[in-house]
Amino acid sequence: MKIAVFASGQGSNFLAIQQAIEERRLVAEIVCVVSDHPDAPVIDKAKAHGIAVFAFNPKSFSSKAAYEAAIRNEVKGYGAQWLVLAGYMRIIGTTLLAAYPGRIVNIHPSLLPKYKGKDALGQALAAQETRFGVSVHYVDATLDGGPIIRQASFIPQADANREAIEAQLHQIEHHLYVDVLIALSKEDL
Numbered sequence: 694m695k696i697a698v699f700a701s702g703q704g705s706n707f708l709a710i711q712q713a714i715e716e717r718r719l720v721a722e723i724v725c726v727v728s729d730h731p732d733a734p735v736i737d738k739a740k741a742h743g744i745a746v747f748a749f750n751p752k753s754f755s756s757k758a759a760y761e762a763a764i765r766n767e768v769k770g771y772g773a774q775w776l777v778l779a780g781y782m783r784i785i786g787t788t789l790l791a792a793y794p795g796r797i798v799n800i801h802p803s804l805l806p807k808y809k810g811k812d813a814l815g816q817a818l819a820a821q822e823t824r825f826g827v828s829v830h831y832v833d834a835t836l837d838g839g840p841i842i843r844q845a846s847f848i849p850q851a852d853a854n855r856e857a858i859e860a861q862l863h864q865i866e867h868h869l870y871v872d873v874l875i876a877l878s879k880e881d882l
């Protein structure tokens with residue numbers, strides 16, 4: 694299973710996936726990391742693991758179709774079979790959807806379809822939710838849309854603050870994403 698990981702941020706999900714690969718729990722290879730933020734921390738993490746990076750500035754392209762065509766050429770060149778979005782903060786457009794039909798997945802820190810988009814945890818807290826969770830889903834042309842593959846949730850302790858809930862969400866993300874990728878690599882999803 695050859696994977697391209699798309700990330701714009703810290704890259705903790707990238708690291709969890711890479712660790713699962715190095716520990717042979719997940720039979721896969723991250724062939725490149727794609728980032729729309731040339732200075733994102735995930736980039737150094739990828740390089741430290743000897744993984745190729747394609748970092749681009751969307752503003753230097755004439756259109757979304759143009760930068761997605763550049764991404765497509767890069768990831769196809771590395772032989773990527775799956776696009777794994779982990780904190781990539783852009784909606785995937787028709788160019789990449791057409792190049793990878795049914796083979797793009799994303800992780801989102803809410804129990805979708807609730808709280809799509811930015812600051813999902815903030816949205817859930819504002820709605821006074823008592824249960825929090827994360828979702829892994831196939832990607833379609835809509836924001837955090839597409840069929841849900843798996844979700845995991847928890848009820849934090851009554852005195853848990855935002856930071857504690859966020860840390861727990863991240864931990865759950867790392868396990869859930871690896872579990873889903875293991876299942877996809879065995880084609881039993």
Ligand code: GRF
Nearest residue numbers: 702703704705706780800802
């Ligand atoms: C994760 O919470 C993910 O669900 C969201 O962006 C965050 C990325 O975190 N889409 P990281 O860069 O993997 O640490």
